[in-house]
Amino acid sequence: MMIVPLGVSICLYTGISRRIESLKSTMSLHDEGIVEITPKSIKxxxxxxxxxxxxxxxxxxxxxxxxxxxFEPVKERYHNFLMAHFQEDL
Structure with a gap:
C-alpha cells in the first residue's frame, strides 16, 4: 500500500470537499438560470x-x-439534475 503523508491527505480531503461544494453550487446556479453548464462539464x-x-x-x-x-446527497441530486436538464444526453 502506498504511504501518503498526512499533509497530502489533509490537502486532498480539503480539495475533495471543496469540489463537492463547487458541484452543488454549479447545479444550483444552473437551476436558477445564472450560469449554463454542459452535460460534459458536469459529468x-x-x-x-x-x-x-x-x-x-x-x-x-x-x-x-x-x-x-x-457526497452522498450530491449523488442523488446529480442524477436528478441530469434527468431534468440533460435527459437527451444520457
Missing part, C-alpha cells in the same frame, strides 16, 4: 470527485466517512 466534475474519493478511501483513509456523507 466530468462528478467523475473527478468519484475518482478522488476512491483514491482517498484506498490510500488516505483518515476520515473518508465524512467525505462519503458529504
Amino acid at each position: 466530468q466534475d462528478y467523475k473527478m470527485i468519484e475518482e478522488a474519493i476512491g483514491f482517498y478511501v484506498e490510500h488516505c483513509a483518515l476520515s473518508f466517512v465524512h467525505l462519503e456523507q458529504q
Whole structure:
C-alpha cells in the first residue's frame, strides 16, 4: 500500500470537499438560470470527485466517512439534475 503523508491527505480531503461544494453550487446556479453548464462539464466534475474519493478511501483513509456523507446527497441530486436538464444526453 502506498504511504501518503498526512499533509497530502489533509490537502486532498480539503480539495475533495471543496469540489463537492463547487458541484452543488454549479447545479444550483444552473437551476436558477445564472450560469449554463454542459452535460460534459458536469459529468466530468462528478467523475473527478468519484475518482478522488476512491483514491482517498484506498490510500488516505483518515476520515473518508465524512467525505462519503458529504457526497452522498450530491449523488442523488446529480442524477436528478441530469434527468431534468440533460435527459437527451444520457
